Amino acid sequence: MNQVNSGDTDRSPPFRVRFWGVRGSYPTADPSTLVVGGNTSCVEVMVAGRRLIFDAGTGIIPLGKELCDRASSPPTAYVFLSHTHIDHVMGLCFFEPLQTSKAHSFILGPGDTHGALTRSLRHLTHSHLFPVSLDELKGKKEIFSLAGGEVIRFRSRGKRPKIGGNRTTNGADTNEVVVTTFKSPAHPRNGVMLYRVYYRDKSVVYATDIEQQEGGYPEIIEFVRGSDLLIHDAQYLHEEYFSRAKPRKGWGHSTLDMAIDVAKKAEVKRLVLFHHEPTHDDKTMRKIEKQAKQLFRSSVVAYQGMEIALR
Ligand SMILES: [Zn+2]
Numbered sequence: 613m614n615q616v617n618s619g620d621t622d623r624s625p626p627f628r629v630r631f632w633g634v635r636g637s638y639p640t641a642d643p644s645t646l647v648v649g650g651n652t653s654c655v656e657v658m659v660a661g662r663r664l665i666f667d668a669g670t671g672i673i674p675l676g677k678e679l680c681d682r683a684s685s686p687p688t689a690y691v692f693l694s695h696t697h698i699d700h701v702m703g704l705c706f707f708e709p710l711q712t713s714k715a716h717s718f719i720l721g722p723g724d725t726h727g728a729l730t731r732s733l734r735h736l737t738h739s740h741l742f743p744v745s746l747d748e749l750k751g752k753k754e755i756f757s758l759a760g761g762e763v764i765r766f767r768s769r770g771k772r773p774k775i776g777g778n779r780t781t782n783g784a785d786t787n788e789v790v791v792t793t794f795k796s797p798a799h800p801r802n803g804v805m806l807y808r809v810y811y812r813d814k815s816v817v818y819a820t821d822i823e824q825q826e827g828g829y830p831e832i833i834e835f836v837r838g839s840d841l842l843i844h845d846a847q848y849l850h851e852e853y854f855s856r857a858k859p860r861k862g863w864g865h866s867t868l869d870m871a872i873d874v875a876k877k878a879e880v881k882r883l884v885l886f887h888h889e890p891t892h893d894d895k896t897m898r899k900i901e902k903q904a905k906q907l908f909r910s911s912v913v914a915y916q917g918m919e920i921a922l923r
C-alpha cells in the first residue's frame with residue numbers, strides 16, 4: 613500500500629492518526645494478508661498531546677503494550693467503542709492498562725441506559741469465557757454509556773471526561789479537543805456509534821460498521837461533512853454485496869462505492885477505507901485501492917501501522 617505521511621518529524625503536527633487494526637469481522641494470520649495486517653479494529657488519534665483510542669479489537673493489544681512500556685508513570689487511556697460486537701472488543705481483556713495497577717482507562721460507547729455498556733462488557737469476562745472478571749482486572753476503569761448526540765471534552769490527565777448533552781454545535785474550530793457522537797441504527801442489531809474528533813480547524817471521523825443506503829444516509833453525510841479525514845467501513849466489493857449466491861445486504865457493512873459516495877457528498881478531504889473483509893488478501897486490497905483512487909483520488913486503503921498526519 614502507498615505510504616501516507618508516515619512517522620514523526622522534528623515538528624510533529626498536533627493531529628496524527630495511527631492504525632493498529634484494520635480488519636473486519638475476525639483477525640487473520642494468513643501470510644497473504646500480512647501487508648494490510650490481520651488485527652481487528654483499533655485506531656489511535658493523537659491530538660494536542662492527548663491519545664484517543666477508537667475500538668478495542670485485537671489491534672489494541674500491541675497499542676496497550678506500547679503505552680505501558682513507554683510511559684514513565686501508569687498511563688491514562690480514553691477508549692471509544694463503536695459498538696460491542698466481538699471484533700471491536702476482543703482485545704479489551706488483553707489491553708495492558710486494564711491489567712496494570714494505577715493505570716486509568718475511561719471506556720465510552722453506546723448504551724441506552726446508565727450502566728448498559730458496563731453490563732455488555734461484563735459478558736466478555738464471564739467465567740466461561742475469561743478467567744478474570746472485569747472488576748478483578750487491576751487497572752482503574754470508568755465506563756460511560758453514550759446515547760448519541762454528546763459533546764465530549766477533556767480535562768486534566770486522569771480526570772473523567774466531561775460529557776455534555778445534546779449537540780447544538782458541530783464543534784468546529786475549537787481550541788480544545790472535542791469529540792462529538794452520532795448513533796446510527798444502520799448496523800444490526802443495536803446500531804453503531806460514529807465519532808468525530810475536532811481540534812482547531814481540523815477534524816477526523818471514525819465511522820466503522822455502517823451499512824449505507826443507496827446515496828448515503830443524509831444525517832450521516834451531515835455528521836461527516838467537511839472533515840479532513842473520514843475513516844469509513846468498506847468491507848465489501850459491489851459484486852459481493854449484490855451477489856446472488858451470497859448477498860451481503862443487511863449484514864451491516866458498506867461497499868467501496870458506498871464509502872466513496874458518502875466521502876464525495878460530504879466533501880471530505882481524505883477517505884480511509886477500513887474494516888476490511890478478512891477473505892480479501894493483499895492482492896485484492898491493492899486492486900481495491902487502485903479502483904478507489906480512480907473514483908476518489910484522495911482515498912487510501914488502511915493498513916496496520918499506517919500513520920496519517922493532518923497538517
Ligand atoms: Zn466489525
Ligand SMILES: [Zn+2]
Binds near residue numbers: 695799
Ligand atoms: Zn459489528
